[in-house]
Amino acid sequence: MKDGSGGFNGVERRGLMFVLSSPSGAGKTTLSRMLVDEAPGLTMSVSATTRPRRPGEVDGRDYYFVDRPKFDAMVEADEFLEWAHVFDNCYGTPRAPVEAALAAGRDVLFDIDWQGTQQLRSRASNDVVSVFILPPSVQDLEHRLHTRAQDSDEVIRGRMKKAGDEMSHFDAYDYIVVNDNIGVAFESVKAILRAEQLKRERQIGIEAFVRDMRRQLEK
Numbered sequence: 001m002k003d004g005s006g007g008f009n010g011v012e013r014r015g016l017m018f019v020l021s022s023p024s025g026a027g028k029t030t031l032s033r034m035l036v037d038e039a040p041g042l043t044m045s046v047s048a049t050t051r052p053r054r055p056g057e058v059d060g061r062d063y064y065f066v067d068r069p070k071f072d073a074m075v076e077a078d079e080f081l082e083w084a085h086v087f088d089n090c091y092g093t094p095r096a097p098v099e100a101a102l103a104a105g106r107d108v109l110f111d112i113d114w115q116g117t118q119q120l121r122s123r124a125s126n127d128v129v130s131v132f133i134l135p136p137s138v139q140d141l142e143h144r145l146h147t148r149a150q151d152s153d154e155v156i157r158g159r160m161k162k163a164g165d166e167m168s169h170f171d172a173y174d175y176i177v178v179n180d181n182i183g184v185a186f187e188s189v190k191a192i193l194r195a196e197q198l199k200r201e202r203q204i205g206i207e208a209f210v211r212d213m214r215r216q217l218e219k
């Protein structure tokens, strides 16, 4: 078994961009953290944002928290793989860490909105796998936002208002997971990642692997 950076049983593999999107509060951050904790070699893409830091969030782990002039300078310097205006703030994916991880055959996990997903897909459609996370109900969604207690009631109202528009983009995603029981949703997301890693066209070393065994068998 390779070092978990992406190869299986000695077969080199091309890294993939694994995207989780959802309406605010549906559970994509929770699922992303569970995935990174458990999937060897999976690199979380840390975005830059102008959104104010929430209690408990750590700069450089959850986001790179920057002001608007800095964000605009990063756009000017073409430092983002993609960026978008979301909920009156700016969010963007720094290009360098993603390109380095993919070049090393590692998978990269993204927690980004439908606009960012669209931009990634337009650049490298074969390497993007997208999963849309839905809440089991509107009531659950609102309850979770209040339980998370990271946003003001006004922000929660705003996000609930936008949830319908965000959900309308579900049909642009490869997979849909309804996050009712977190354990079941996590197993589903993990299974999707594993299956996509094992797709033949991503196992770039498989031809040499088979050819070598056939040579041994012909002796």
Ligand SMILES: Nc1nc2c(ncn2[C@@H]2O[C@H](COP(=O)(O)OP(=O)(O)O)[C@@H](O)[C@H]2O)c(=O)[nH]1
Pocket (backbone or CB within 6 Å): 021, 022, 023, 024, 025, 029, 047, 048, 051, 082, 083, 084, 086, 087, 091, 092, 093, 111, 112, 113, 114, 115, 116, 117
């Ligand atoms: N396009 C894009 N969207 C992002 C990025 N980072 C976060 N987002 C999205 O911005 C939205 C707001 O994220 P956040 O403020 O953390 O709120 P949350 O959805 O309640 O966790 C979510 O839909 C995220 O997926 C990014 O780098 N690019």
Ligand SMILES: Nc1ncnc2c1ncn2[C@@H]1O[C@H](COP(=O)(O)OP(=O)(O)O)[C@@H](O)[C@H]1O
Pocket (backbone or CB within 6 Å): 022, 023, 024, 025, 026, 027, 028, 029, 030, 031, 144, 145, 147, 148, 149, 179, 180, 181, 182, 183, 185
């Ligand atoms: N299946 C679930 N059942 C109950 N609570 C959940 C579930 N998934 C996530 N949560 C909780 O809901 C809140 C929002 O989850 P979070 O991952 O922050 O959503 P998002 O990143 O999509 O905004 C958090 O408090 C989280 O612990």
